[in-house]
Amino acid sequence: MQTHIASAPSVSRRKALGLLSLSTAALASGGLSAAPLRAATPADAALPAIRTPLDAMAELISGNRRFMEGRPVGPHRTMARVQELAAGQAPFAAVLSCADSRVPVEILFDQGVGDLFVCRAAGNVVTPELIGSLEFGTVVLGARAVVVLGHTGCGAVKATIAGDPVPGQISTLYRHIRPAVDRTPSRELEEVSRENVRVQADLLRTSSPVIAQLVREDKLMVVGAVYDVGTGRVTLLDA
Numbered sequence: 069m070q071t072h073i074a075s076a077p078s079v080s081r082r083k084a085l086g087l088l089s090l091s092t093a094a095l096a097s098g099g100l101s102a103a104p105l106r107a108a109t110p111a112d113a114a115l116p117a118i119r120t121p122l123d124a125m126a127e128l129i130s131g132n133r134r135f136m137e138g139r140p141v142g143p144h145r146t147m148a149r150v151q152e153l154a155a156g157q158a159p160f161a162a163v164l165s166c167a168d169s170r171v172p173v174e175i176l177f178d179q180g181v182g183d184l185f186v187c188r189a190a191g192n193v194v195t196p197e198l199i200g201s202l203e204f205g206t207v208v209l210g211a212r213a214v215v216v217l218g219h220t221g222c223g224a225v226k227a228t229i230a231g232d233p234v235p236g237q238i239s240t241l242y243r244h245i246r247p248a249v250d251r252t253p254s255r256e257l258e259e260v261s262r263e264n265v266r267v268q269a270d271l272l273r274t275s276s277p278v279i280a281q282l283v284r285e286d287k288l289m290v291v292g293a294v295y296d297v298g299t300g301r302v303t304l305l306d307a
C-alpha cells in the first residue's frame with residue numbers, strides 16, 4: 069500500500085474521493101475552513117480549524133502523520149487549555165480503540181486535551197455500553213467522525229481465534245469477535261483483526277439509529293482503521 073489511506077469505508081463515493089484527496093496535497097496545505105469545534109489558543113494557532121467530518125478525518129490523518137514522522141505538535145496540552153474546557157467539551161472526533169497499552173490514542177493522532185472522545189475495550193468491540201458512549205460523543209457533544217481503531221498484534225483477537233480457556237471473564241469478549249473469525253477462512257491474526265474492525269464499525273452504523281441519522285445527514289463519518297504497533301501508522305480500511 070503506497071498511501072496512508074486505503075479508502076473510505078461505508079461512505080459515499082464522493083466522500084471516499086474526498087478522503088483520498090485529503091491524504092495528499094490537501095492535507096499538506098492545511099487549508100481547512102473556519103471551525104466552531106476547535107477554538108485555537110495563540111499557542112495552537114497553526115492548527116487547522118475543524119467543522120465537517122472530512123475536516124475531522126483530515127486532522128486525524130495529519131496528526132498521525134506528524135506522530136509517525138517524529139514531529140508532533142502536541143496541541144492543547146497546556147493548563148490554559150485545561151481551564152478553558154472546565155465548563156464544557158466539544159471533541160472533534162470519537163475513537164473506539166482496543167485497550168492495548170501500545171495504542172495511545174491522543175498520542176498517535178497527535179491531539180490533546182478535549183480533542184478526542186475516546187472509548188476503549190479490549191478488541192475494540194461494540195457493546196450497548198460503547199454504543200451509548202459513542203452516541204453521547206457524537207449526538208450530544210458533536211464529534212464529526214468516529215474511528216473504530218483496531219491494531220496489529222491484538223491479544224483479544226488472537227485469543228478468540230485460539231478459543232482456549234482463559235481466566236475470569238476474559239472469554240466474554242470472544243462472542244463479540246467470533247463473527248470476524250467466522251468470516252475469515254484463513255484465521256490469520258491480522259486479517260481477522262481487520263475484519264473485526266469492519267464488523268464492529270458496521271454494528272455501530274446499523275445498531276444506532278441516531279448515529280445512522282447523523283451519517284445520512286453528512287454530519288458524521290464512521291470509519292474503520294488499523295494501527296500498526298510496529299510503525300505507528302494508521303491505515304483506513306475498506307468497508
Ligand SMILES: [Zn+2]
Pocket residue numbers: 166167168190191192219221222223224225
Ligand atoms: Zn488489542
